[in-house]
Amino acid sequence: MPALLAASLVPLALLRSVLPPATVVDADFDPATAFVPPTAISHAPDLVPYGAHVHVTVVRAPDGTTVRVELSGVAAAHEFPAHVHTGPCGADPALSGPHYQHRVDPVQPSTDLVYANDRNEVRMTVRTDRSGSGSASATVGWAFRVGEAKSIVLHAGTPAGPHTASDRAACVNVGF
Numbered sequence: 001m002p003a004l005l006a007a008s009l010v011p012l013a014l015l016r017s018v019l020p021p022a023t024v025v026d027a028d029f030d031p032a033t034a035f036v037p038p039t040a041i042s043h044a045p046d047l048v049p050y051g052a053h054v055h056v057t058v059v060r061a062p063d064g065t066t067v068r069v070e071l072s073g074v075a076a077a078h079e080f081p082a083h084v085h086t087g088p089c090g091a092d093p094a095l096s097g098p099h100y101q102h103r104v105d106p107v108q109p110s111t112d113l114v115y116a117n118d119r120n121e122v123r124m125t126v127r128t129d130r131s132g133s134g135s136a137s138a139t140v141g142w143a144f145r146v147g148e149a150k151s152i153v154l155h156a157g158t159p160a161g162p163h164t165a166s167d168r169a170a171c172v173n174v175g176f
Contacts, residue, residue: 023058025174032091041089044156044169047075052132054172056152060143067122068137069152069172076132080169081155084122088150089171096171100149102142126154144176151175 029052030038031045042048052073059066069082087097098108100122105115119140128134154170156163163169 022060023056023174023176025054025056025172027172028053029170032089038089040170040172041091042170043093044163044167046161047078047080047156047163048154048170049073054170056172056174058174058176064139064141065122065143066137066139067124067152068135069124069126069154070133070135071126071128071154072131072133074128074132074134076128076130078128078132078134078159079157080126080128080134081157081165082124082126082136083153083155084144084149084174084176085151085153085171086148088175089173093153093168093171096151096153096168100144102140125157146176149174149176 025039027039029040029042029048030050032041040054042050052071055070057068067084084100085096085098086100087095089096098110101110101115102120103115105112110116122138122140124136124138126134126136150173152172152174153168155165156167156169157165
């Protein structure tokens with residue numbers, strides 16, 4: 001019993017070393033119909049051309065989670081709203097499911113501001129420069145439930161051309 005008590009007194013700072021390492025996804029966008037199933041799928045090649053690049057980093061800490069998305073080779077001078085979603089990417093953009101929520105709204109699609117907010121969801125906007133590069137990050141005070149956060153979706157945003165701002169322009173499989 002004394003060993004159990006001693007183990008429970010380990011300083012919180014030492015626990016950082018036993019947390020899972022950061023998740024990193026580094027991929028080029030491809031069509032969903034590629035011969036090898038792609039990690040990153042473009043549903044709107046006019047905004048996210050095939051071959052454009054994405055780098056996603058997810059860092060877990062005892063006090064929360066930080067998600068960072070970096071893009072290059074996408075539409076220039078553009079704003080892409082980005083969210084973590086519950087489903088994996090697929091040929092049908094809707095397969096990525098709804099936004100991941102720390103406290104899940106029992107009514108879907110979620111529009112209740114008690115659930116659909118930046119404290120309960122990972123929300124960021126990637127703003128690209130004239131060369132089509134940009135990045136954004138978001139930090140939340142919680143961790144993803146294992147197996148329930150599977151992708152990051154880039155919405156068409158603005159200016160969207162032939163798309164509505166909420167259209168799913170691209171998806172990246174991350175599987176937290």
